[in-house]
Amino acid sequence: MKTATRSLHALPVERIAGLTPELFHQRYLTGSGKPVIVTDAMDSWRAVSRWSFDFFKARYGNDHVSPRIFNGVRRVKLMKFNGFLDYLDSPDAESPGLWIDAKTLRPCPAPAEPGSTPLYLAWNVFRLHPELLDDIELSPKFVEDLLPLLPHGLLNTLYNTSYFPGGLMIGGRGAQVGLHYDFLRSHAYLAQVIGKKRCVLFSPEDSGALYKGMVDPDAPDFEKFPLFRNAVPYECTLEPGELLFMPSRWWHHAVALEKSITVNYNFFNRVNFSGYLTHLLRDLPTIVNALEDLPAEVADLQIKWKSRGFDFPDRGPA
Ligand SMILES: O=C(O)CCC(=O)C(=O)O
Numbered sequence: 001m002k003t004a005t006r007s008l009h010a011l012p013v014e015r016i017a018g019l020t021p022e023l024f025h026q027r028y029l030t031g032s033g034k035p036v037i038v039t040d041a042m043d044s045w046r047a048v049s050r051w052s053f054d055f056f057k058a059r060y061g062n063d064h065v066s067p068r069i070f071n072g073v074r075r076v077k078l079m080k081f082n083g084f085l086d087y088l089d090s091p092d093a094e095s096p097g098l099w100i101d102a103k104t105l106r107p108c109p110a111p112a113e114p115g116s117t118p119l120y121l122a123w124n125v126f127r128l129h130p131e132l133l134d135d136i137e138l139s140p141k142f143v144e145d146l147l148p149l150l151p152h153g154l155l156n157t158l159y160n161t162s163y164f165p166g167g168l169m170i171g172g173r174g175a176q177v178g179l180h181y182d183f184l185r186s187h188a189y190l191a192q193v194i195g196k197k198r199c200v201l202f203s204p205e206d207s208g209a210l211y212k213g214m215v216d217p218d219a220p221d222f223e224k225f226p227l228f229r230n231a232v233p234y235e236c237t238l239e240p241g242e243l244l245f246m247p248s249r250w251w252h253h254a255v256a257l258e259k260s261i262t263v264n265y266n267f268f269n270r271v272n273f274s275g276y277l278t279h280l281l282r283d284l285p286t287i288v289n290a291l292e293d294l295p296a297e298v299a300d301l302q303i304k305w306k307s308r309g310f311d312f313p314d315r316g317p318a
């Protein structure tokens, strides 16, 4: 694993507690906004004392999960959750399971460089095991969240797409997602339940220096990405019990420093409402595609039309 060195000109992410949503809005959501760690947001979360890797293994070990290596290739490794948890304890051993091409859903060859970064699980688990929601408060109290106002059928539909608003990230040391900002112009938080995680963030104003996220902030290639020198990283190490809030369109890169469980949540409020709505509309084929398998949601939303199909030009054959 590459060693993470703090960049010379990196700024620390602030830590706060006890702010009202109004003050929070003023300080962290004005203009492009500013990321911040809210240190008391998880005080009421039973998950912090209750969840452990054994807790998950005992309850959900027989589930099937599909961790992947986040390198832009749409390939996942299908395995039992038990097997994934064992892999976290011995990451150098061959991981169990079957590589699947996420486009065709067919078995495919293992990636050429399987060892680049460890398998990482983005688990859309809260519709599957809603009891986990009793251990957390998914909708934040420190900032306005309008996502729960969406009609139930639409929210459920989102949970059946890659835009699922809440889930768990589970991985071992070195597990990471490359530099990106989150879907649908959403605000996001990463709530650290177990283990430490290092995060590097960049303002949307630095987008021109980030080469669409192709640059690796931990080992930047300045020959290839010279403008990256102008970007200002914000850095932090999230400890268990701390929640990192990231405003809409803030770029981020996160690396687990040890075995880690994070709750992530993506939402909108009055600040990014129109961006969220516009991008929901732009990605309508994805939503409609999900609805095709959700008769209860179609009925709930009283949808009377049938899709004549969309082209998915960037997805290749179905
Ligand atoms: O928790 C992490 O590793 C980052 C996850 C993330 O940024 C995402 O899922 O969009």
Ligand SMILES: [Fe+2]
Pocket: 180, 181, 182, 188, 252
């Ligand atoms: Fe993200």
